[in-house]
Amino acid sequence: MNLLDIENALRLDLFDPAGPNQRWSSADLERAIDKAVIRYSQYYPNIGYCDMNTRPYQRTYPYPQPWNPAYPVWWIERIIYPLQAYGSYFQPPPGGLSASPGSGGGLSAGLYQYAVTFLSEGGETTPSPVTSVSVANNGSVSLSNIPLGPTQPALPGSALNSVIGRNLYRTQVGGSTLLLLTTLGDNSTTSYLDTAPDSLLTGRPPAPTVNTSGVMLWPPRERDFAEYSNLFESSTALAAGGNLGLQGNVGSGQGPLASQTPSFTLKLSSAELPRDNTLVMRVFYATRHQLDASGSTVPELHRDLIVLGASLYAMEAYQVPTNDNFSFQDGELHDHLDDSMIPRAWQEAIAARRSQFETRLQEIRNQRDFASAARVQWGDIPARWARL
Structure with a gap:
């Protein structure tokens, strides 16, 4: 499924077949599809993850680099720390080939x-x-x-x-x-x-920048965190090296809090702070879904929802120029012409599609929330489990 497939399905739903008398241009439909994808992504985002090295005695970190620069990070979904047992990783090859x-x-x-x-x-x-x-x-x-x-x-x-x-x-x-x-x-x-x-x-993955060769901890430890915060270590923004420059002692921030670099802060006790940069945390983040000529991250199950939302936004945009309505009555023949029913019918059709779209969005949000909440816990984890 790519952008052209959605556009063709959208034209069919709008009864706008190919030919010289199409109501919507391809640019208009692509804009409507883009708005539908953004709205859908707010309810059911594309979730990626990135492994990040820790900093010595640091709680606050910059947002991870997204999988595609064209789709920036919207918010942090969850954080697993530490991902692997301390000291269980292999050193990289000391010499080349x-x-x-x-x-x-x-x-x-x-x-x-x-x-x-x-x-x-x-x-x-x-x-x-x-x-x-x-x-x-x-x-x-x-x-x-x-x-x-x-x-x-x-x-x-x-x-x-x-x-x-x-x-x-x-x-x-x-x-x-x-x-x-x-x-x-x-x-x-x-x-x-x-x-x-x-x-x-071309298109092959690059070499890793984080050493993840250690022993995975199970069950994984999800951590509480605060976004856009820098509450514990300093009152300045993150330094270029990723540290805040006080406890981490790697540099100093330039400018006020998160003015240039969005950040998140792990809610860790002082005893749980990383001692060096060898620990790894896995950060799951949300981005908008991809839908372009090369492919899509939208599940096939939700393809109809994108078409439904795009048809809503396309009809809203087309309804504006059709509002040149009038009511005219000939004084001699007493003929009455009234085209105000056309915009009214458009508005009713738009309202019906908006109701369908919002209802479906609520359904998939409930499904996502239910799936996220259904996590199996293997017994109670003690508060100081990491040090046992």
């Missing part, structure tokens, strides 16, 4: 960079130091001495955690962003031949 140029591949002439990460049951480490190599046109790169992960868990005897694979990352020619090249599903392979052209890397 070896790379030598070759021929007979799809690589363009230029400079490429490579790196490797370790994969565990919990997640992935950050990348190793990069290795650079220059190749000729239609070339290839032979990778060797690919680092192997440790054979023992980071905390032996505490939980099962081992290196189960590795990810290889590569930049596009002349670039600096590491993109996923391939996954090695073992901890023994030490060589790989890269012949992939840059086009195969």
Whole structure:
């Protein structure tokens, strides 16, 4: 489902078939669809998540970077902290791999960079130091001495955690962003031949910036938080480095509270504050839904709701120019012409669709609230469970 599918369905519902005498232009319908998606997203947002490193003795953090810059974060949905057991993560590969140029591949002439990460049951480490190599046109790169992960868990005897694979990352020619090249599903392979052209890397995920290779805690610990707040550490906004500059001691904020960087504050006791930047918190956030030519995040179940809302907004916009109504009576023939019923009929139809749209929005909000509340708890969690 993409924008064109919704637009075609909308024209059918509006009885506005293709041809030279269409009431609504494509631009008008796209604006109506956009308004419907925004309204729908306020009731049933698109939920993404981002893993963030903690800061030493810090409660307040900036909003996470969204999955797509075109869809900024609206609000924070929930926060899990800590995500993994302290000290259970693997260190990233300490050294890079070896790379030598070759021929007979799809690589363009230029400079490429490579790196490797370790994969565990919990997640992935950050990348190793990069290795650079220059190749000729239609070339290839032979990778060797690919680092192997440790054979023992980071905390032996505490939980099962081992290196189960590795990810290889590569930049596009002349670039600096590491993109996923391939996954090695073992901890023994030490060589790989890269012949992939840059086009195969387009849209691939970038290398991680947070080390999530530790042991996942269960049950997860959701934390209370306050948005747009900076109540505990200072009276200034977040610094560029993410800290507030007092307890974190990484920098100082510029400007008043949250004037430039929206923030949230975890409600943690002093005993629960992170000691360093190795702990990970998982932040779930809400954004508007995507609906464009490339695809959509709107569930198929709610497709009819978007069309219904778009038809409401399209009819509202079209009803304005039709309000040039009149009531005329010929003085001699006593003929009475009155077209005021046309706008009245439009208004009644708009009111009916608005009622349908709002009712359906309330239904899906109730469904979402019920699903969010139906969480299974494995017994009572003591107040000081994290330190037991």
